[in-house]
Amino acid sequence: MPDSLDAWQLIITGDAALYTIVRLSLAVSLSAVAIAVVVGLPLGAMLALTRFRGRTALIVLLNCFMGLPPVVVGLTVFLLLSRSGPLGVLGILFTPLAMIIAQALLVVPIIAALTRQTVEDLWREYRDELTALNVGPAGRMATLLWDSRFSLITALLAGFGRAAAEVGTVMIVGGNIDGFTRTMTTAIALETSKGNLPLAMGLGLLLIALILVINGAAWAVRAWSEEKAG
């Protein structure tokens, strides 16, 4: 396999173009996950703890959105951000910011839906005790989120996996501009179609390695904090 040998050379020699791409990919996906955490955790906890008309429909919709096709999200954000679209004045189409927004839209449903399930399960166990301790609605939300923190790490990883692996949205709203909005996945798609298999292969290996490292780190953090907190 001479192609994969070349790929390893690219990684080991620290090809500058390659690392620009890696940095951008990580920055975009991690920012998207961060935004999705800020939105998705409270949204999921709120859905778990409140009862209102249309709640079931909203939960079904949210679960369904976990499987939202990235290209459709990309197209929607593209239309919103394009010069003639409602948010065209922002002028952020084909920038990393647009990519972050689009990926956040993909990740929010995953984190919110998994948080809802986790918090609701824990609430069943905690309900009597927290009610007996006069814990108010905001306190319940905070307590349940904090006490399900180990399970929620898995939700965050699922969200990160989705963001890091998808190519459809970032291709459409980022435009795959060399050195500016090119991520690992768009680069792999491009280099493969150009026939530059070594770079595509190198990027592919690196992407898998990064996801492995992040999952491993999350696992270690979880094990360590679980050991501490019981």
Place this chain on the structure above:
Amino acid sequence: MRDLSSDLPVTFQSVALCAGATKILDRLSLTITPGAPTFIVGPNGSGKTSLLRLCMGLVGPTEGSVSWGGRDAVGPGRLAMLFQRPVMLRRSVAANVTYGLKQAGLPRSLRKARMEEALARVGLLELAARPARRLSGGEQQRVALARALAREPELLLLDEPTANLDPAAARSVEEIVLMAAQSGIKVVMASHDLGQVRRLAGEVMFLVRGRLCERAGAADFFDRPSTPEAAAFIRGDLVI
């Protein structure tokens, strides 16, 4: 701030509680006043847990009414309840107790001293830094007691807190409950264990199939039960 008006007496007026078509409690009228520990005894499914949950305001009656100190809502922080299996939050023993204090509205500056005092009272001060979920069942029940007692409740409700514990652990829980009762806290406890009832009870409420069958001082209940059901229950016969 804490509401200082009393939640006692707790008064049940012809209370019924239904779950679907099943009547769990029926035509229950009783008053819980300050004094010696009240024990709720009766066979499985007689409604002991439901009675305590109504007392705590965790559920509302299907029929009739429950009032606390003449008001129809539970005052904040004056009632505490211990469950058969306590819920330990995923944090240290100390943090479990201070959590309860925070929810009761105690200022942050006072929490640590009160937490240490409560843990010392249940003999767990040396375990304060340990993760609460790693403790044994008996220790967890004592942490739950510390968490409840630190809030200085007026009424302590206990739902068979020693049912899952070995005799030594049950004994230390009993000692803490007795101490709480002697300090002026009204104790209402459901129990299966007639030996325990003899050791701790001031009065006994005997439930059968959701009805209050007999209510008497503990000595009277054991020596001169006035109903055949109670007499059978004390003898250890099956009461259905």
